[in-house]
Amino acid sequence: MSFLEVKNIKKNFGNTEVLKDISFDMDKGQVVSVIGSSGSGKTTLLRCLNFLETPDSGSIRIKDELLFDSSVNTALSEKEIRKKRLHFGLVFQSFNLFPQYTAIDNICLAPSLLSKEDPSIDASAIRDRAYELLIQMGLSNRVDNYPHELSGGQQQRVAIARALALNPDILCFDEPTSALNPELTGEVLKVIRELADKKTTMIIVTHEMSFARDVSDIAIFMDKGVIVEQGPSKEIIDSPRLERTKQFLAYYR
Ligand SMILES: Nc1ncnc2c1ncn2[C@@H]1O[C@H](COP(=O)(O)OP(=O)(O)OP(=O)(O)O)[C@@H](O)[C@H]1O
Ligand SMILES: [Mg+2]
DSSP, rough: SSSSSEEEEEETTTEEEEEEEEEEEOOOEEEEEEEEEESSSSHHHHHHTTSSSSEOOOEEEEEEEEEEEEETTTOOOOHHHHHHHEEEEEEOOOOOOOTTTOOOHHHHHHHHHHHHHHTTSOOOOGGHHHHHHHHHTTTOOOOTTGGGGGHHHHHHHHHHHHTTTTOOOOOEESSSTTSOOOOHHHHHHHHHHHHHTTOOOOEOOOOHHHHHHHHHEEEEEETTOOOOEEEEEEHHHHSOOSHHHHHHHTTTT
């Protein structure tokens, strides 16, 4: 059984079918990139995985746990949703750090709140772990800085550390470098590449085609709410089979 199994996910907004019948799976330690033009449903797919949207139908299974199944689910409480959401970490295009907290406090906030509900979390270790993550992100000299004192690339690296602090099974990125200039893009892609080298399981929505080709195992090409083509990233990006994929990739050549 795969680590993550996404089956027949559909999502409508009003009369618009945004996700039509999305199925894919991935193994632990794999990196999947999701590519496709604007409006194809990439963000909506990540939001469904993270319980920020509820699919209209389909199922999501992670490890042995059935996270979501439209045919059996009853209404979930906020607490149940928060628990399910912990399987995934999400890093947004626009960093979304809390402006009133320092870098390290941004990272500690969610684990500290969780430790109040869950006595198995060692509250005293949270800060040490946050510091470790900041070092891993190359930010040992930015621990006590506020977001407005950091460059976009630094803010995004804090956001990645913040997502990792909750030990998600899968780390998801929604265009993590789209708000950055090329110089800062490089430093963020570098830390994502290092995470891939450490076999961090990741789903990355990106327009950085050469990065997707080199770093991910699987590429998924979406268009108008469907997965048009999926497979090994080098095959999909270097030699797509289908005309729609070829047309899309031609913009990046
Ligand atoms: N909350 C919403 N209500 C209504 N329509 C929405 C909502 N969220 C997304 N949509 C629509 O769903 C479609 C897919 O949007 P989505 O943001 O998932 O695309 P995307 O592939 O992430 O695009 P981009 O590359 O521009 O980020 C778009 O037509 C969008 O307008
Ligand atoms: Mg999007």
